[in-house]
Amino acid sequence: MKPPLLTRVADGVHFVRTGAVNWTILTEGRDVTLVDAGYPGDLPAVLWALERLGRRPEQIGAVLVTHAHVDHIGSLPRLLSRAPDARVLTSGTEARHARREFLEQATPLDVAANLWRPGFPSWTLHIMRAGALKDVRVPRAEAFPGPGPLDVPGRPVPVLTPGHTSGHTCYHLPEAGALLTGDALVTAHPTSRTDGPQLLPSLFHHDEAAARAALDLLAPLPAGLLLPGHGPHLALSPAEAVAVVRGGDG
Template structure:
């Protein structure tokens, strides 16, 4: 696991690449909003990404979760030992983060696909990053109120159930950007295509609902996609969602 890749997409808005997954950093003055947090082994990469922007974990105003899969919440227990901050997501997903239930692809789901291109290298990398660990975030709580949230970046939660039952995207109107988590991604080592797309269906709890959630994203005012996997994407959101639908239809 090398250094994180930090890409500025707007003032105070950064997409960071860790181990096969991204997180987003929103800065304002001496405070930071962190959206998602990588695998358990990405803790030092999250800290390094903050330090590269001139911040420390103690300056995190809040962590927002798109969804509670281990690649998006894995480093939170370690970060919470470094600083005190709230962790927010939807009411449904807060229960998921606390591990009152679990919606996640199993080891068997992955093992049966290791023969496919990209899966072996990806699975080895995420295993080293702690993908098989049991991580729960008992601190996870529902949003304190309707958006925009009073946090750096003023993110607006957008419910997008499907990938998980309580998945949330975050609209950043001031930056003209949308943090899409795993509802809409732009690349994955196991995918043969690049650009806007859905995750492979077995990764999602309800693939049909994930597809339907694109209807929620399409009208939002944003021309930058900050995905959970893959690089930032610039272009009309309507075109991105249309391409994702087209690709999903082609693989049925």
């Protein structure tokens, strides 16, 4: 897998890409918001990215979660011990998921059944080393305080996109013209043989039909930059990206 790559994609918007998963750091003055946090083993990479931006964990005021799979909240338990004032915000449903009141995630048996597929063996080895089997939960996860933009750097607007998980949330950054798509729409994945806008393989979705329907919620959003949970960032509008996915569906 590739080492982390930190890219400033807009004022105060910093995209961190690893070979297996991505996260985003929003900054404004001394204030920091983290969107997702990688696997348990990605904590050093999260700390490295903050340091490169001249920030410290204790400056994190909020962590926004797209969804509570281990590859998106894995480093949070240890990171939050260094960020005592950070609120962990997501949809009400996904907050319960993050607290592990229920779990919607591909099981080791699901992954094992797909090891014959290209890309799966090397990806599986990597995620095992990154802590994919750890029992990760975030007890302090809570629901957004209300509708509309959040009062954190970037003024992100939550966009509920259930399907990948029941409470999956994307984040629209109107000021930056960007959309953080989480796993509702990605641009690559180690288990995919194609690059460009796409859905993850079926086994990763809690409700694949709902995940496809959620694309209709993204298409109208005004943005020219996609920041996905997996794959590179792309200078595309949500409508263009959804059209590619729909076209790939035949």
